[in-house]
Amino acid sequence: MSKEALVEVKNLKTYFYTEEGVVKAVDGVDYEIYPGETLGIVGESGCGKSVTSLSIMRLVESPPGRIEAGEINFKGTDLTKLSEKEMRKIRGNDISMIFQEPMTSLNPVYTVGDQIIEAITLHKGVKRKEARRQAIEMLQKVGIPLPEQRVDEYPHQLSGGMRQRVMIAMALSCDPQLLIADEPTTALDVTIQAQILELMNSLKESYGMAIMMITHDLGVIAEVSDRVAVMYAGKVVEYTDVDTLFDDPKHPYTWGLMNSIPKLDKDVDRLEAIPGSVPSPLNFPEGCKFNTRCPLAKGKCYDVEPPLEDTDGGHMVRCWRYEHLEEIKKRGERIYEDRGVQK
Amino acid sequence: MEWKEILTRLIKNKLSLFGLIIILFFVLVAVFAPYLAPPRSPEDAYEIPRAGWQVEPQPPREGYLFGTAQGSYDIFYGMVWGTRTAFRIGVIVVGLSSLFGIIIGTLSAYYGGIIDEFFMRITDVFMSIPFLVAAMVLTTILGKGLDNVMIALVTFGWMGTARLMRSQVLEIKNEEFVQASIALGASDTRIIFKHIIANCIFPVLIQAFMRMGSMVITASALSFLGVGAPEGYADWGQMITFARDWILGGQGSALKYWYTVVIPGTAIMLFSLSWNLIGDAFRDILDPKLN
Numbered sequence: 001m002s003k004e005a006l007v008e009v010k011n012l013k014t015y016f017y018t019e020e021g022v023v024k025a026v027d028g029v030d031y032e033i034y035p036g037e038t039l040g041i042v043g044e045s046g047c048g049k050s051v052t053s054l055s056i057m058r059l060v061e062s063p064p065g066r067i068e069a070g071e072i073n074f075k076g077t078d079l080t081k082l083s084e085k086e087m088r089k090i091r092g093n094d095i096s097m098i099f100q101e102p103m104t105s106l107n108p109v110y111t112v113g114d115q116i117i118e119a120i121t122l123h124k125g126v127k128r129k130e131a132r133r134q135a136i137e138m139l140q141k142v143g144i145p146l147p148e149q150r151v152d153e154y155p156h157q158l159s160g161g162m163r164q165r166v167m168i169a170m171a172l173s174c175d176p177q178l179l180i181a182d183e184p185t186t187a188l189d190v191t192i193q194a195q196i197l198e199l200m201n202s203l204k205e206s207y208g209m210a211i212m213m214i215t216h217d218l219g220v221i222a223e224v225s226d227r228v229a230v231m232y233a234g235k236v237v238e239y240t241d242v243d244t245l246f247d248d249p250k251h252p253y254t255w256g257l258m259n260s261i262p263k264l265d266k267d268v269d270r271l272e273a274i275p276g277s278v279p280s281p282l283n284f285p286e287g288c289k290f291n292t293r294c295p296l297a298k299g300k301c302y303d304v305e306p307p308l309e310d311t312d313g314g315h316m317v318r319c320w321r322y323e324h325l326e327e328i329k330k331r332g333e334r335i336y337e338d339r340g341v342q343k
Numbered sequence: 344m345e346w347k348e349i350l351t352r353l354i355k356n357k358l359s360l361f362g363l364i365i366i367l368f369f370v371l372v373a374v375f376a377p378y379l380a381p382p383r384s385p386e387d388a389y390e391i392p393r394a395g396w397q398v399e400p401q402p403p404r405e406g407y408l409f410g411t412a413q414g415s416y417d418i419f420y421g422m423v424w425g426t427r428t429a430f431r432i433g434v435i436v437v438g439l440s441s442l443f444g445i446i447i448g449t450l451s452a453y454y455g456g457i458i459d460e461f462f463m464r465i466t467d468v469f470m471s472i473p474f475l476v477a478a479m480v481l482t483t484i485l486g487k488g489l490d491n492v493m494i495a496l497v498t499f500g501w502m503g504t505a506r507l508m509r510s511q512v513l514e515i516k517n518e519e520f521v522q523a524s525i526a527l528g529a530s531d532t533r534i535i536f537k538h539i540i541a542n543c544i545f546p547v548l549i550q551a552f553m554r555m556g557s558m559v560i561t562a563s564a565l566s567f568l569g570v571g572a573p574e575g576y577a578d579w580g581q582m583i584t585f586a587r588d589w590i591l592g593g594q595g596s597a598l599k600y601w602y603t604v605v606i607p608g609t610a611i612m613l614f615s616l617s618w619n620l621i622g623d624a625f626r627d628i629l630d631p632k633l634n
């Protein structure tokens with residue numbers, strides 16, 4: 001890419017030192033986020049998506065967690081080197097975050113207005129009256145009807161979708177350059193989900209900010225992402241733009257993920273599922289971490305971990321045998337067992 | 344929940360309304376003490392005037408509405424000005440000990456680790472000593488007097504609040520809204536005051552109400568045991584102390600000196616009962632399971 005990256009995560013390692021041992025939640029992750037784009041991060045539960053984002057915000061609970069190695073360059077500053085005080089100036093101002101649970105992400109004892117006003121006054125140094133005016137404006141921007149009235153309501157008076165809109169209003173109130181959204185729609189109904197994603201897409205356009213969208217739902221990825229990083233067991237296993245990923249997944253794991261969601265628009269009558277489950281981060285296997293579940297695993301896969309390799313023009317894949325998968329795909333064969341027939 | 348709503352519900356509940364009325368009554372007595380029982384000189388208003396030098400208590404009569412206690416001390420005067428003392432002990436002791444408890448509990452839970460370990464060990468040590476004994480020993484060391492009683496009660500009275508606050512904060516600090524606020528760039532102090540304490544304060548308030556009553560009883564007990572207020576000081580505990588030798592009225596008329604016991608006893612009981620009633624009603628109002 002010609003543009004300069006807004007965020008550049010390099011070899012990030014975040015470990016948790018627990019009584020059972022060292023949990024390598026994030027174990028060498030690399031990716032970039034460019035201004036104005038949406039990077040999707042997808043992977044099964046426990047693969048380290050949230051910990052990666054918390055590392056960027058420097059919100060990893062410590063102890064037991066610690067950023068072991070790596071760099072997080074945000075506009076040329078390595079965030080891992082900043083003091084807590086310097087970091088506070090960045091949080092909510094340059095980088096904002098919204099969470100999964102709109103039910104619990106707002107403080108029940110304050111009105112939504114109070115909470116947006118807090119977000120505004122934290123960084124902007126404006127008077128309360130002006131902050132209130134801006135809060136109402138933000139509520140309007142995120143599509144909340146009757147904002148002058150809603151601003152004085154308590155979170156319990158709002159629906160889940162409304163609360164998530166309020167969270168977005170709070171997160172965007174200081175005009176951040178990066179918005180991290182950790183499963184922002186998982187807790188919502190499907191129709192509300194679509195509305196929130198649409199809202200985020202349109203706000204991204206008007207604010208020109210970048211979004212890091214964390215989800216385990218490839219549908220969400222398809223909807224909002226420009227580029228995608230697929231994570232497995234604390235590492236990025238495939239990394240490319242969204243169209244390439246869906247047209248030509250090169251990693252056996254991505255292939256499995258894609259084939260385990262029903263496609264209503266395509267004439268697919270079989271669903272494939274990845275067998276087994278994610279290995280415990282306390283004892284990852286030797287070699288490729290996917291080898292316990294990968295139908296193509298063979299020889300070298302059990303001894304040496306594959307690097308994240310550029311296969312062609314920026315399509316990065318971490319697999320020794322992706323070319324083999326390519327041939328199988330060309331032959332129209334499957335690599336996973338059938339999970340059942342969809343009709 | 345808003346304060347207005349809480350207050351409305353406190354008034355609607357018969358028991359807490361009763362409590363509120365009694366407390367209000369005592370507040371009025373305390374405020375208007377100089378009019379109800381004019382002191383001889385404002386400097387020593389807390390010194391109970393004596394009707395003479397008679398040792399034996401004398402029943403209520405003209406000028407001495409509640410009679411006189413052992414040593415001819417005016418019971419009415421002692422009760423009226425003792426109301427101020429009761430509030431002073433209650434508010435200062437409960438206020439300070441709750442404050443210490445809140446600070447220690449919050450710091451322990453919010454920062455965890457070594458800080459938590461340190462404070463909780465201290466709490467355990469303080470909790471292992473029986474409260475009344477500890478308070479008595481400390482008052483004895485510091486010397487007789489109400490101020491020292493209060494110091495002792497604060498010194499050994501904060502642990503309950505600390506534990507309660509700690510468990511509350513532990514619960515709240517992992518709430519997503521705390522995370523969300525940190526993610527917006529709020530500082531520790533802001534998080535603690537604005538988000539954590541505001542969400543944990545009600546159980547602590549309830550506990551404080553309950554303790555208002557019991558602190559006055561404890562302070563009275565210390566007076567009764569002889570380490571409290573100096574003789575003649577207007578304090579309900581002192582009034583009870585005066586009655587110590589006159590609880591039974593001797594041959595033929597066991598209830599002869601009833602006024603020495605019943606009057607201060609009733610005041611202390613009503614005072615602590617009222618705080619408990621309010622505390623109870625408060626808890627019912629705030630318990631989400633009951634709503």
Ligand SMILES: Nc1ncnc2c1ncn2[C@@H]1O[C@H](COP(=O)(O)OP(=O)(O)OP(=O)(O)O)[C@@H](O)[C@H]1O
Nearest residue numbers: 016023025044045046047048049050051052061281
């Ligand atoms: N505070 C912690 N202490 C110990 N281990 C932790 C802690 N937080 C996360 N982990 C571990 O780190 C690993 C990655 O967790 P993470 O929350 O990043 O997963 P995720 O990809 O976000 O999953 P999900 O889709 O369920 O949110 C998990 O194995 C988890 O158990």
Ligand code: SF4
Nearest residue numbers: 288294297301319320
């Ligand atoms: S490296 Fe081997 S085990 Fe790992 S994904 Fe590729 S084929 Fe499967």
Ligand SMILES: [Mg+2]
Nearest residue numbers: 049050051182
């Ligand atoms: Mg997560």
